[in-house]
Amino acid sequence: MDSIKLHNSLKPGAPVPFVPIEKGKIKWYACGPTVYDQSHLGHARNYVSTDIIRRILIHYFGFDVRFVMNITDVDDKIILRGRRQRLLDDLKKKNLPQPELFELGMAALKAYATNNLPQLVEADGPELDLTNYISRRDAAYGKVLAGGTLTGEGKPGDDEAKLKMHISNMTSAVIAISGNKVFNGAEEILLPYLDSLYKQTIDTSDQSIFTDLTKFMEGEFTDDMDALNVLRPDVITRVTDYVPAIAAFVERIVDKGFAYEAEGSVYFDIAAFERAGNSYAKLRPESRNDKALQEEGEGSLSKSLGGKKGAGDFALWKKSKPGEPYWPSKWGNGRPGWHIECSVMASDILGSRMDIHSGGIDLAFPHHDNEICQSEAYFCEHGHEHTWVNNFLHMGHLSISGSKMSKSLKNFQTIKDALASTYTARSMRIVFLLGKWHDGVEISPDMRTQADNWESLVNNFLTNIKSLLVEATGTTDAITDGTKSLTISDDKHAEGISADLEQAKKDLESALTNSFDTPQAMRVIAEIIRKANVHIIDRKNVLDLPAIEAIARWITKVVGILGLDANASPPYEGLGWASTAAAANIDPHVAVKPYEAVWNAVLSNATALQLPVSETMTGLLSQSPSSPFESLASEGVRDPEQLGLPYLRAVSKLRDELRRIVATVLPETKASILALSDRIRDFDLTNLGVYLDDRPDGQPSLIKFIPASELIAAREEKAAKEAEKTRAKEEAKRAREKADEEKWAKAKVAPEEMFKSDERYSDWDAEGMPIKMKDGSEVPKAQSKKLKKEWDRQKKAHGEYQTKFGGRKA
Known part of the structure; x- marks a missing residue:
């Protein structure tokens, strides 16, 4: 096995060797x-990509991985959300009269505009109100709403996305307040306003304000990860369980001279840390003076904390203000800083050094850089720099319309909504596998x-190989020596397709050792399938089925390792996607009942037909699938597909023979056979998740296991298209009939009479041609010439009418 190399954020550039401690x-x-x-697709990108790497390390490379993940259940965002929700609930309980609610909503609207959309309130003219909001919005921010940028240059990014979010909140609030529905649309502007007025009234000794929210959302997150087939962590840590340990951790950093207390808070002293010979901002040195990122890292509730010595110094412990949760410490009541939690929890479980630390790329600075320096300050001894993390892995952003998908920008789709509408867990994982884990991914139709x-491609290949095995052996179990004689190929070609598999294995290992290059791994899988399909097409009569089966089983193993089959378990030795119903304790007689019922129904229907007597048909009608089924059950087989195969093969063989003799039977029997054949394929077996692939030249149908939902959806789509086709034909027929009716109604009029009712004229000749206008003047020659052409056409049409109807009414 080649040594693994990976993209380590601590060593930018090409992948570097990975050497475990x-x-x-x-x-x-x-x-x-x-x-x-709720978690969104941006979170899915992070945690699914992390899960892919973890699975590869465990199930491909064989590492014993100790995987620890934290849950942040106290920080500024949680405090704000919990506190504001409590204030909103309290407000609703007051049942304020509508005029007071309207006044409150308007005050909140103006405050929100002042803080987030200042051009709305700075504009000349009357004060901002419900009537002039739209015009002011469009005048101030119309270019951004139309897809432009704030500066008028470049492409829209996060700033424009945030602006659009604020405008959307304002617009929803204006609509809600205008309709006297402050609690149904104006919450986003009402919540921060209530918080600014009443946050200090909240009794935070009752921490259920926050814990009720975090416990619920942690459960939602866990459900989302389970739905995405993300392996659960070996250890989960929560900040609220570690507060005393965090305070002690901070105290040691202070004692070592790398942090200081100021006004009840404790800050990390970057200058002191660097004077001792340590490095700060190892991951993102270019961002160390980025004030916007520094402020974001400190949190929105920490802007008023004072006493910092250096602009970049960050809080290890924050003094709790009124309206915030608190814990006791030697510096007074406070709460942990954001970054310190990870240092304490990771070190508690994994010790003073770890092999890998990972997270989203947006955490590199300041979160991870601050984690590194405070942890190294804690563990360093006698002036020697300490290495806390050997490898930092950062997952790339998931972006949409040029902006990262994030809760704060409200430009996200939740994982639950995505799985309920546009994605399956497998299709989402494939999207991430097709991009490198450390690169950004842009949502796009392509x-x-x-x-x-x-x-x-993969699904069809695995399905086809299972079908070929069923045809050759009557089972999807591995081919034994006794069945290889069924599919003999020349030695030269067998070596070729087997050699292709061996090369694919080498190419896969090369991809995975190269920083888990999953896009290349996916190409390797697609290429070996292409070669196998060529072999199947070119060598269908001398197919090397054992070699093709080996390819299918190898692909099954790889997609299992990558987490693409939620129903499969290590070591992924099966063939194709695992059945959801397969279980060791399943009762085989219960599992086989749906297949047995179909066979009994088909047998009864076929027996009732007036079929020509033949030895073949007699044998098929007297089949006993129960015997091979009982053999499978006694051997311990519990896969419903395997157990049902004897009945499916009996149905397929009988249907194939019915289709073969259909041309030789009486018309009424032919209609019955065709109807039964279609029903077996499109309904009886489709509802079981089985598709019969009819093949030409008298070849037996292939039995293919495909999810029933897919087959039923395809059937319904086909029926809908047929119905639409029938409807279109009926509409076209009615249109033709109407056109014919109008045509003959017009043709019924004799040419001598066609102009007599036209009020533009006052006199006509013997043939009914106008000769005088209404005012008595002569009909102009040009007009007369045009009228004569119309008269000639009518004469011809009237003649056709008389010929067709013979004077009868049309």
């Missing part, structure tokens, strides 16, 4: 979620199409 073992800490809202095509 202890051979065969990996200590890994991953930054988990801040649980204040990206989805590429992922869908790859999934279809």
